[in-house]
Amino acid sequence: LMQLFRPLDLLGWVYRTIRQGLVDMAAMFDLIDTNVEVADRPGAPALVVRQPSIAFEKVSFGYDEDRQILDELSFEVPAGSHVAIVGPSGAGKSTIARLLFRFYDPLSGRILIDGQDIARVTQESLRAAIGIVPQDSVLFNDTIGYNIAYGREDASEDEIVAAARDSAILPFIDSLPDRFDTEVGERGLKLSGGEKQRVAIARTLVKNPPILVLDEATSALDTRTEQDILQTLDRVSENRTTLAIAHRLSTIANADRILVLDHGRLAESGTHAELLARDGLYAEMWARQAAERQADPVT
Numbered sequence: 001l002m003q004l005f006r007p008l009d010l011l012g013w014v015y016r017t018i019r020q021g022l023v024d025m026a027a028m029f030d031l032i033d034t035n036v037e038v039a040d041r042p043g044a045p046a047l048v049v050r051q052p053s054i055a056f057e058k059v060s061f062g063y064d065e066d067r068q069i070l071d072e073l074s075f076e077v078p079a080g081s082h083v084a085i086v087g088p089s090g091a092g093k094s095t096i097a098r099l100l101f102r103f104y105d106p107l108s109g110r111i112l113i114d115g116q117d118i119a120r121v122t123q124e125s126l127r128a129a130i131g132i133v134p135q136d137s138v139l140f141n142d143t144i145g146y147n148i149a150y151g152r153e154d155a156s157e158d159e160i161v162a163a164a165r166d167s168a169i170l171p172f173i174d175s176l177p178d179r180f181d182t183e184v185g186e187r188g189l190k191l192s193g194g195e196k197q198r199v200a201i202a203r204t205l206v207k208n209p210p211i212l213v214l215d216e217a218t219s220a221l222d223t224r225t226e227q228d229i230l231q232t233l234d235r236v237s238e239n240r241t242t243l244a245i246a247h248r249l250s251t252i253a254n255a256d257r258i259l260v261l262d263h264g265r266l267a268e269s270g271t272h273a274e275l276l277a278r279d280g281l282y283a284e285m286w287a288r289q290a291a292e293r294q295a296d297p298v299t
């Protein structure tokens with residue numbers, strides 16, 4: 001009977017692996033209803049990442065013909081650097097991440113990773129190079145160990161434990177009677193928002209991608225948990241090319257460079273200090289959020 005089950009297990013694994021990639025991205029990008037229309041070119045080679053730089057070259061894009069979202073947008077994220085994208089709601093921040101994953105192709109312009117046009121490489125190799133930490137992580141109804149190893153079925157126990165340690169969830173797991181074998185999800189142990197996010201960070205560490213995309217809206221978490229998670233993310237993004245989509249400016253003041261997006265164009269860019277000195281859109285957003293923080297210090 002066991003032998004009969006094996007192929008089914010495998011099928012289940014394949015199904016879950018495919019679903020996983022989509023689930024993480026769906027969680028981040030509200031992609032549930034989105035048609036994925038992009039196809040690999042015949043004979044497309046795999047992306048080869050040696051120096052994980054990202055470049056947008058005059059990228060224009062709109063979801064509908066009559067409404068342009070990105071307008072000849074150009075910027076670079078040097079290999080190993082930490083760049084944050086900020087801007088008013090609807091400015092196109094998440095759209096940039098969706099294009100980087102190639103859920104859509106630009107109408108014009110190119111997106112390069114390590115000098116290779118992402119439209120010309122296989123999507124599988126592209127998505128293997130990028131890790132996402134969404135703000136609302138989805139857990140599977142399985143063990144916590146399984147949830148961490150997800151996406152890399154060959155991960156060793158040591159790697160899983162190291163990832164749990166580096167994402168600061170190991171003490172919590174050690175406090176559970178069944179440790180890594182604890183069932184989580186709907187029928188198992190319910191995890192808090194912060195614990196779920198740490199599982200997502202651990203999962204990303206196991207995948208070990210050269211490029212990280214962070215959705216840094218941690219508004220669901222209390223201030224202390226948020227600070228802890230931000231510190232963990234800082235450590236995780238060290239030595240990795242990191243593109244952070246920031247909704248709250250307090251989380252990204254340390255970025256090497258901040259891109260301020262407005263109506264699909266780069267309005268300003270620079271370090272936090274440079275942008276404050278410039279006294280433009282960023283300085284205005286910063287002053288507004290600082291006032292909000294004072295009025296309501298809990299959020």
Ligand code: ATP
Nearest residue numbers: 034063064069088089090091092093094095096247
């Ligand atoms: P926020 O900070 O509110 O998350 P954002 O800067 O990330 O905003 P995007 O999600 O990139 O903004 O959206 C940019 C614009 O594109 C918005 O006006 C949005 O309505 C539109 N848009 C987003 N997704 C789609 C879609 N699938 N189909 C059509 N329009 C879309």
